[in-house]
Structures are given as C-alpha cells and as structure tokens.
Amino acid sequence: xxxxxxxxxxxxxxxxxxxxxxxIGVVALLLGIPMLGLTTADQGAxxxxxxxxxLLAQFVGVVFFGRLSLQWLVSHFHLRKLQRQRVAAKTAxxxxxPWLKWLGALALAIAVGLPIAFSGNRYVIDTATTVLIYVMxxxxxxxxxxxxGLLDLGYVAFYAVxxxxxxxxxxxxxxxxxxxLPVAGGMAALFGVLLGWPTLRLRGDYLAIVTLGFGEIxxxxxxxxxxxxGGPNGINSIPRPGFFGLxxxxxxxxxxxxxxxxxxxxxxxxxxxxxxxxxxLALLTNVFVSRLRRLPVGMAWEAVREDELACKALGxxxxxxxxxAYAIGAMLGGFAxxxxxxxxxxxxxxxxxxxxxxxxxxxVVLGGRGSQLGVVFAALLLVVLPELGRDFSDYRMLLFxxxxxxxxxxxxxxxxxxxxxxxxxxxxxxxxxxT
Amino acid sequence: MGQFIQxxxxxxxxxxxxxxxxLGYTMVYGIxxxxxxxxxxxxxxxxxxxxxxxxxxxxLGISAVPLVLAxxxxxxxxxxxxxxWAVERTAYRPLRNASRLAPLISAIGMSIxxxxxxxxxxxxxxxxxxxxxxxxxxxxTHAGFSVHLAYTQIMICVVTVVLMVAFTxxxxxxxxxxxxxxxxxxxxxxxxxxxxxxxxxSYTFMLGAALAAVAGVMVTVYYGVVDFSIGFVAGxxxxxxxxxxxxGSLPGAMLGGVLxxxxxxxWSAYLSPEYKDVATFVILILVLMFRPSGLLGRPEVEKV
Numbered sequence: 001x002x003x004x005x006x007x008x009x010x011x012x013x014x015x016x017x018x019x020x021x022x023x024i025g026v027v028a029l030l031l032g033i034p035m036l037g038l039t040t041a042d043q044g045a046x047x048x049x050x051x052x053x054x055l056l057a058q059f060v061g062v063v064f065f066g067r068l069s070l071q072w073l074v075s076h077f078h079l080r081k082l083q084r085q086r087v088a089a090k091t092a093x094x095x096x097x098p099w100l101k102w103l104g105a106l107a108l109a110i111a112v113g114l115p116i117a118f119s120g121n122r123y124v125i126d127t128a129t130t131v132l133i134y135v136m137x138x139x140x141x142x143x144x145x146x147x148x149g150l151l152d153l154g155y156v157a158f159y160a161v162x163x164x165x166x167x168x169x170x171x172x173x174x175x176x177x178x179x180x181l182p183v184a185g186g187m188a189a190l191f192g193v194l195l196g197w198p199t200l201r202l203r204g205d206y207l208a209i210v211t212l213g214f215g216e217i218x219x220x221x222x223x224x225x226x227x228x229x230g231g232p233n234g235i236n237s238i239p240r241p242g243f244f245g246l247x248x249x250x251x252x253x254x255x256x257x258x259x260x261x262x263x264x265x266x267x268x269x270x271x272x273x274x275x276x277x278x279x280x281l282a283l284l285t286n287v288f289v290s291r292l293r294r295l296p297v298g299m300a301w302e303a304v305r306e307d308e309l310a311c312k313a314l315g316x317x318x319x320x321x322x323x324x325a326y327a328i329g330a331m332l333g334g335f336a337x338x339x340x341x342x343x344x345x346x347x348x349x350x351x352x353x354x355x356x357x358x359x360x361x362x363x364v365v366l367g368g369r370g371s372q373l374g375v376v377f378a379a380l381l382l383v384v385l386p387e388l389g390r391d392f393s394d395y396r397m398l399l400f401x402x403x404x405x406x407x408x409x410x411x412x413x414x415x416x417x418x419x420x421x422x423x424x425x426x427x428x429x430x431x432x433x434x435t
Numbered sequence: 436m437g438q439f440i441q442x443x444x445x446x447x448x449x450x451x452x453x454x455x456x457x458l459g460y461t462m463v464y465g466i467x468x469x470x471x472x473x474x475x476x477x478x479x480x481x482x483x484x485x486x487x488x489x490x491x492x493x494x495l496g497i498s499a500v501p502l503v504l505a506x507x508x509x510x511x512x513x514x515x516x517x518x519x520w521a522v523e524r525t526a527y528r529p530l531r532n533a534s535r536l537a538p539l540i541s542a543i544g545m546s547i548x549x550x551x552x553x554x555x556x557x558x559x560x561x562x563x564x565x566x567x568x569x570x571x572x573x574x575x576t577h578a579g580f581s582v583h584l585a586y587t588q589i590m591i592c593v594v595t596v597v598l599m600v601a602f603t604x605x606x607x608x609x610x611x612x613x614x615x616x617x618x619x620x621x622x623x624x625x626x627x628x629x630x631x632x633x634x635x636x637s638y639t640f641m642l643g644a645a646l647a648a649v650a651g652v653m654v655t656v657y658y659g660v661v662d663f664s665i666g667f668v669a670g671x672x673x674x675x676x677x678x679x680x681x682x683g684s685l686p687g688a689m690l691g692g693v694l695x696x697x698x699x700x701x702w703s704a705y706l707s708p709e710y711k712d713v714a715t716f717v718i719l720i721l722v723l724m725f726r727p728s729g730l731l732g733r734p735e736v737e738k739v
Contacts, residue, residue, distance in 0.1 A: 030517040034484040035556045198724045213716030224709040398551035404544025409529045
C-alpha cells in the first residue's frame, strides 16, 4: 500500500468515523436515558422521578468523543503495527522472558522485607496479609481454572469449608491451628471430590453453573442451619494460632512469645507473625503447584485443558485428571480458609458470598490463567486499589466487572499470559498489507 | 387441598416468568453455544426501567390500567433490547472465535458490571411501586382456606401464553426465524448461503432481551418491589429451567420454567422457604447428572 493510498483511505475514513461515532452516541443515549437520565427516589411521598439530563449529556459526549478518538488511534496504530509486523513477521519467535523471573525474586524480597520496613505500621501489614490471602486463593484456583481449564464459580465454598472447619473444631473441641490445617484441607478436598465426581463429566459452562450453585448451597446452609454454624451470626472468639505453642498475649503465668524471647510485649507481634505465616503458606502453595506442574498429573491437566477429546483418545482418564485438579484446588482453598478464620477470630456467611468467588476468579483471569506471578500482581491491584481511595470503593465492583470484560476482549490470555504460541505464523492481514 | 391449589396458581405464575427468561438463555445458547450469564441482569435492568416508567406514568396522570401496562411494556422492551444488543456487541462478539472460557468470563464480568451500574446510578435501596391491578377473584373456600386468584396472576399467564404463540410463530413461520434456525444449525454454512450471521445473532440477543423485559415488567407489577440484585437468583433459576427443559429447545424452556416455578412454590409451602433456592440448585445438579440433554432436548454430540 503506498503512502498516497494510506492518505486517501484515512481521509475517506473521517466521514465514516464520524458516522460511526454518531451511531455509538445514539446507542449511548438510549442506554443512558433509563439509567443516567432518569432515576427514581423516595422523597417522603412514594417514589418520584428525578431527571439528570446534564449527567446524561456528559456521558453521551464522553462516549462520542471517546469513540472518535479511539477509532482514530486504532486506525493510526494499526497501520504502524502492520508495518512493524511486515519487518518482524519472518522471525516472530516468542522470546523467553527472563525479566519475569527477576520480577518474581524482587516481589519475594519485598514481601519478606515488608514487616521490617513497616514494623510500626499495623495497617500496612494487615493489608499485605489480605493481599497474601488472595494470592494464596488465586494460586489455589489457578490449579483449577488456569491449569486444568475448569471454570469454577463456587471456589469460595471450599474457602468456607476450611474456615468453618477450623472455627468449629477449635471452639468445640479445642483443636489447635496446626492440627486443624491438614484436617480442614482434607475436608475441603473431600467436598471437592464429592461435588466433582458427578459433575466433572459436564461441559465447561455447565460445570461453571453447577459450581456456582454449589457455592450458593453451602452459603445458604451456613446461614440457615443455626445449630451447626451459628447462622448469620457466625462463630465468635476463634482462638488465634501461637508460635510453637507460645501464645501472643500479655505476660502471665504461662510462657508467652514475648516472655520466652525476652521481648517487650507488643500487639504487633501477632500481626507480623500472621503475616509471615500466610507468606509461608502461600510460598508453600506456590512451590507445591510449580512442582505438580512438572509431574505427569500436572502435564495431564494442561493437556486436558488444551484438548479434552484428544486426551480421551490417548487413553488419559479425563475425569480422574479433572478430579485431581479440583481436589487439590479445593484443598488449597481450605488451607486459606483456615488461615482466614484464625486471623479474623470471627467468621460468618457474609464473608463467603458469590462476589468473593468472582473476585478470586477475576484475580486469576486478570493475572493470566496459569501464571503464578500474574496472580500476585492482580491480587495486589484488586486489594490495594480500593484501599487507596475510599471514595472509589462504590465503583470498585463496577470497574471490576468492566475490567473483566475489557481484559477478556483485548487480552483473552490475561496480563501475564503463559499460553502464547511459541511460533507465530504470518497472518493473512499482513499479507494483504504487503500486496 | 386449598393450599395445594393456591400453590399451583402461584407456581404457574412464577413459572411463566422463569420461562420467559429461560427462553432468552435457550435461544442464545442455541445460536452461539454460550451461557449468557448477564441475561438475568438484563431482566433486572428491565424491572428497574419499568419502575421508572410506572412512576413516570403516575406523575403524568395516566391511570387507565391497560394503557399504563401497554406503555410500560413498550418502553421496557425498547430500552432493554438496546441493552441486549449492546451487551452482545461489546462483550461477546469480539470473542466469537475465542476459547470457550473467554466469553463466559466476560459474561460474568458483564453481569457484575450491570448489577453495579444499576446500584450506582439508581441507588441500592429497594424500590416499591404502588399496586397497578389490585384485587382478584376468590375461587373457592375449602376448610377455612380461601383460594385466591389475583388479576395480576391472570394477566401474567395470559401475556405469557400470547407471547409464546407469537414467538413460536416468529421462529417457525418468518424469514427471520428461518435464518435464526439456520445459524443455530451451522453458522458457517448459513453465512455461505448469504445470511448475515452477525445481524441474526444481534437480533437473537435483542429478542431474548425483549422477552426478559416482559418478565421484568410482570415481576414489577406482581411483587411491587424491585432492587438491583434480583437478576442473579432469577437468572440462575431461569437457567436451571432452560437446562431442565433441554437447552436449545424453546418449548422445553417454557416447560422447565413452569416446573421450576411449581417446585419452588410447593417447596416453600410444604417444606422450608429458607431452602427453596437449594432445591433449585439440587434439581439443576441432578438433571445435569442424569439427563444432561434435558427433558425435551437433543443429546449433544461432541465434534472435533
């Protein structure tokens, strides 16, 4: 394509672009009228209709000019990109990305050093602990969604199973954190198998709905079965874990953490301890999952994700493979649940709603299904951003949903995609541009 | 006995609403093979729009019930179809040829977006509307229990039946219906034969949204309260109805909707209202386990 033709085509495009932007503007107007332009509010005497035309006008204007400039940018950069592709097409072999490894090491160093750098700042360490819980949940769900390619919309159910296992075993039978951890993980895995056994033969999207239903069933039971779970009030005063039997409390008769190490008692000790505890659990999860990926079972997960039918033809027990991924993911969720209950000291069904499942899923998806490091960044993003601006929190889920859609549309692989093809083939579009 | 008949009436009414929503799921599934997760929220958007429209009518002083109902229906259908179109255009069309998970995840994102968009723009509080059609007919009294048939219930059942007839006619008799069914069978072949597949899919989404819009209006008039979160559970139930009837089968969706409605109202009346949602989910799991193709569906053959 000659420079002259490019000039001409972009000149012709202007009218088209305007037309297109007007069309989008009209759609925005129609979408906006019932939601932005009009609203109803109760002002004493029943509902009244209120109008917000300036807001609607702003919205339509933003959409119109946004579309116009977006179109311009896209067409502008598209031509550029084609030129670059023409040069690079023949040797477009995906590069190894060593910087990812360095980034991971850096993230780990920051994670380890954080409590030392912010030793007095409880708020920072608490937030970091929350991030790590989500990182661990994300890594657990990554086994199911990222590696085995099963969409699980009820992951929070296993988190709840873990949390309630610890809550009940510790308050009723006086079990400690470390004794409960494997039991709760086992319970969660058992639930995973119980649910997975009959349903994993289903197609992906059916499975998604069934897991969603399962998550809701668990939550409804927790809310309504008051004798068992305490109902909506949940379980209170769950004991906190100690450091090898040394408790974190003001000095008393029994040796405590502070008295044993001859430190002055401080409430921050526990916060820092919990932080390192979840960091350790999360790192163990990471190592565990990375090792599994190299085992036959891990390879089978990815193989089933890529082509289930081919796996069947090769004699792989597809249901067994899926079930193992499901059980391991559930177990990791259960571990995270135990930690959550131990850290909060209080659990209720409120913490295990669908939006929590959606958050964990979004972390996995935003991070790039299958990428461990991507999960860390996504968890950081989704936990820290709402913390930074409280006004923003109203719009948190709104932006969250929009981000899920946009990332799927623009980068179906996620932010740090691990599923890039190793060799790219020249696309027809490039050929079209050269002739 | 009286209780039984009363629950039959309530269940049929509820089932008609679920059936209308389920039709949207089934059509979209039939044509592009994905669960439109945001469909329940489209229904919620319609309910919110109809609250606004109803309030507007009473502010303008229009009080003749049939006129109000017709106007609200038209307004809700018109705006909700645009929502259906926009959802398809932004969240699903770019992912037409992506892996199976991608459109599903973007659908979940769209559902979260719609729910929170309504919460932010319309407020999180429950919106009550005055009863449009008060009263009803007392059918009979048996052992001190009077069986009551509300006018709203009659209206819902009549509207649903009329819509079903019109809709079946649209799918089986018109050229759009033929194109729609052709795309359902084989998209590539249909496009080779000169059918505009993208346009057909867009119309399918708009049609599904229009049916959900009618369901939204009905529910607003029936229950009189609406909020931003009604879409989630209703969507799941309607989806269960679609699966129960056989995904892809239009009469199946209606049958499934009625069955789910009946099960839900009998379960609430005789067993426990707290666990009525559990009942729906358990049915969903059982159906998928033992009869994945549903009551009226065709078994699906997996192709390479």
